[in-house]
Amino acid sequence: MHRGGPAVSPDVTGAGPRLHAAVLAWFDDVGRDLPWRDPDCSPWGVYLSEVMSQQTPVARVLPVWERWLERWPTPADLAADSPGEAVRMWDRLGYPRRALRLWESAAAMVERHDGQVPRDHDDLLALPGVGPYTAAAVASFAFGDPRTVVDTNVRRVLARTVSGTQHAAPALTAAEMRLADASMPADRDAANRWNAASMELGALVCTARAPRCDDCPVSHLCAWQLAGRPEHDGPPRRGQAWHGTDRQVRGRIVQLLRESPDPVPRRDLDGTWPDDPTKVERCLAGLVEDGLVEPAAGGYVLPR
DNA sequence: AAGCCGTGGAT
DNA sequence: TATCCAAGGCT
Incomplete structure (x- = not known):
């Protein structure tokens, strides 16, 4: 001290x-x-x-x-x-x-x-x-x-x-x-x-x-x-955006893999953000890069 | 050194 | 419904 x-x-x-x-x-x-x-x-x-x-x-x-x-x-x-x-x-x-x-x-x-x-x-x-x-x-x-x-x-x-x-x-x-x-x-x-x-x-x-x-x-x-x-005096404290962010989609992808004992087919992951498949692709690549997800025969899994 | 990284309860 | 925020860490 x-x-x-x-x-x-x-x-x-x-x-x-x-x-x-x-x-x-x-x-x-x-x-x-x-x-x-x-x-x-x-x-x-x-x-x-x-x-x-x-x-x-x-x-x-x-x-x-x-x-x-x-x-x-x-x-x-x-x-x-x-x-x-x-x-x-x-x-x-x-x-x-x-x-x-x-x-x-x-x-x-x-x-x-x-x-x-x-x-x-x-x-x-x-x-x-x-x-x-x-x-x-x-x-x-x-x-x-x-x-x-x-x-x-x-x-x-x-x-x-x-x-x-x-x-x-x-x-x-x-x-x-x-x-x-x-x-x-x-x-x-x-x-x-x-x-x-x-x-x-x-x-x-x-x-x-x-x-x-x-x-x-x-x-x-x-x-x-x-x-x-006294009330806070200064610049407003900014919260983080959530809806539509990569974080939200990454969360959905990992949730699917967590709940599945078997590899999850790639097409099933598109449902995590139907409006924009490129977003899903980007998030999936990020998750693989981070080591949270692995490609496997028949889809994707949590790291073995 | 700001911005990113999940999730859900409380208000 | 939207916003805030919770025993932070990493780049």
Whole structure:
């Protein structure tokens, strides 16, 4: 947490301890008993939960996580199966390339880390599909190494409580990273709990759309609250288009292959976007390029 | 370093 | 119905 750079804000030093105490107490009280928070959960279980939760709500992750751990209790079990089965078991969590990278990372654990989830932060970061968030989260939650975990929840909680703005910046900035580092409790155990607790506060109370400030344990010291909860001021935040995009068509193609035990004939894929066969062709080529789909006798399949 | 990459619930 | 948004990562 002491990474150099200028002091972030006088408020952090002043409100920090009170912020920590209130959020940690709240977390002990109402934090969810998610199975990967069980002290007996394996690092592999924590690792799976973090990758599955990238851009996917916890409620949808839970049943898939249970099935994965039952079928593949260790990285070696997954690596011994086919990547296509990983994509199939991924079901509808979205962004199926994450399943592919999970399989690749399991293979890397077998090759380089004796079949274990690596404890070292840099080793974690080197795994496919693992970026700054996931590496820090696994280090902290699976191994008690208090790296600064910065996800969309933490960013929003700090933007409001400390910076006094409704939303965090569109993309993670260096200033935000410094703020998150400076906001970490000094005590190792408290830091690890803070990582989970600040995420949980953002997920349950300090939400993006309709924050439940009446139920917030730190509303009394929240800079945004004290400023009268000013509306976002700046360029409009842009959502991503969906209808008619390659993403939509790619999703339909992969869904068909997931649900079929046999190769899916090329002509059946045209139904995923009847208006424009060239779009289907382009998306299919992209999926093959990405390793999510393979040509086979009689059509296309998930990678074997 | 913006834009791409799925899916479905909530409002 | 349309829009927002969810424990990001990669190029």
